[in-house]
Amino acid sequence: MTQTDILAQLNPRQREAAEAIDGPLLIVAGPGSGKTRLITYRIAYLVRVVGVSPRRIAALTFTNKAAREMRNRLAELVSHSINDMTVGTFHSFCAMTLRRESDLIGLDRNFxxxxxxxxxxxxxxxxxxxxxxxxxxxxxxxxxxxxxxxxxxxxxxxxxxxxxxxxxxxxxxxxxxxxxxxxxxGAVDFDDLLLKMHRMLEQHPDIAARYQDRYVHFMIDEFQDTNVVQYAIARKLTETHRNLCVVGDPDQSIYSWRNADIRNILSFQDDFPDAKVITLEQNYRSTQTILDAADKLISANSQRIERELFTDNGDGAPIVVSEGYDEAEEAQMVLKEVGALTKNGSNGHKLGDIAVMYRVNAQSRALEEECLRYGVPYQLIGGQKFYQRQEVKDVAAYLRLVSNTNDDVSLNRIINLPTRGIGRRTLDELARFARDSSISQFDAIGNILPTDDQLAPIAANPFT
Structure with a gap:
């Protein structure tokens, strides 16, 4: 496949970014500017035109959904080569690397x-x-x-x-x-995955050197949402080849409450004075009216990179601001608008074309009540996730305990499932015994005997 073939679907700015493969690169991608498309085509260009081995490319993003979307798009462009690439979230990348190097850094592979x-x-x-x-x-x-x-x-x-x-x-x-x-x-939390990864790279130069040599091209999506340790990992891994490509937009930084540091993207040019900066300003998703309104709102921010978004989608309908007396009236207004949009299909809209967003989950109640009252079918997005359901977490806890008997959290979750008559006092005594003996609670149970004078009889009985 020729260069012309593989980049034909990109606009001039996207093409420029795809072809900029030497040295640090900052891509300031406005909302709806096709950044995921750009990243996947840039990777395809590296593999199919430049001839870079897929194994030497890493592309990291921040959600499993975004990672799956990237992998699916890449599978269409580079076929089986996707299996050799490192494509995933920061946390999955660090977890995979830590398990792979666990023997060398004193970490249980089955953490x-x-x-x-x-x-x-x-x-x-x-x-x-x-x-x-x-x-x-x-x-x-x-x-x-x-x-x-x-x-x-x-x-x-x-x-x-x-x-x-x-x-x-x-x-x-x-x-x-x-x-x-x-x-x-024998457990870590999500922050540990990052911190232990960084510590490993700093304290084990031989391990760091292997990954620095492997990854010739390192790409990060949603760079405005990185925190200090994630940026430090990326900088450490790209010390050898320096081909660090970051894509983001400070105007879309919304995760400071999860320790994202907007200074990473704002200071990128200071950290890499030779970095090339390319701005993607063409929006494919919205109308010009929406873009202009959004720009007016965000322009008051002091920490941002200036750019002017435009679109070929036309001005579109004006933005309407309505105020209701209370949440019930707001819900009625929403349902009235939904009815107008879908009436007789004259506007070409179906219920599935319409999204209603609210600030907090508690606000869904009024909307749901109105939908039920008028028989309007709806789908609630963002409810309890499958792996957060109690019965799923219970089964997972049993499996984790089978894999790692030191996992006290999993033991405490299932120790009374099914009910075994073990109360809070017993569990506190068990925890104390384990702590004083410097062993796991699972091992403590095995060591408990009915006559053991280290544990009150009332606490020992449930385990015998």
Missing amino acids: AIYDDPDQLDVIKRSMRETDVDPKRFSPRAVQSSISKAKSSLLSAEGFGMRTASYFEEVVGRVYERYELLMAQS
Whole structure:
């Protein structure tokens, strides 16, 4: 396939970005500008025209859905070569690499990855064991502070040396205990995947050198949503070839609450003075009216990169702002508009063409009630995910415990499923016995005998 063939569907700016393959590259991609298309065609260009081995290309993004979409598009362009590429999320990339190198860095290859509820359970246990009152210090706030510290490359020891308030001192104590409990359980959290990856690259130059040599081209999508440690990993892995391509838009940075650091994209040119900057300004999704309104809103931001979005879609319908007396009237107004749009199909719209968005999940109730009242079918998006369902998490906990008997969180989840009459007092005694014996709770159960004077009889009975 020739260069003309593979890049024929790109506009001039996209083509320029696809062909810029030497050195650092910053692509400022406005909303709806076809950035995913660009990334996939850029990779196809590297493989099929330049002749780069698929194994030497990495493309990372931030959600599993985006990663799947990228892989599906690449499969159409480069066929079986996709199997040799590294395409996925930052977290999946780090998890894969840590498992692969586990023997060299002293990490259990079968480590469990705790999700948010599991992390919170360990945080609460850490607070109990360090005598921190959860009524005075919110476990969620403590968890958030630890996550922020890890995203800023601060270990428990490093955090403890930088405390500036009593709350931070408390967090430091919990952080230290939390890390110990996670290690005893053979588990990591999502922040650990990144922090341990960075630590491995820094502390093991031989491992770092292998990956630096392997990845000739390293690409990051949604770069405005990276945090400090993710950017540090990317910079470390591209020290040899320096072909780091980042795609993002500071105007679309919405994850600061998840420790995303907009300074990464704003300072990219300072970190790489020789970087090439290409701006994608043509929008394929919206009308000019919507683009102009969005630009007016975002123009007040001081931390941004100037660009002017345009589209060939025309001006489109004007934006309408309506105000209801209360949530019930708002819902009625929405349903009235839906009825007008779909009436007799005269406007060519179906119910499936219409989306209604709201700020918080609690606001869906009024809309749902109106839909039920008038018999309007609807689909609620963003409900409970499959793997968050209680029965699924219960089965997963059993499987994780079979794989790793040190996983205290999974043990505590299923120890009473089905009901075995084991109460809170018993579990507290078990945790104390395990802690004092420096063993897992699973091993502690095996060591408990009815006459064991280290554990109260009432606590020993349920396990015998």
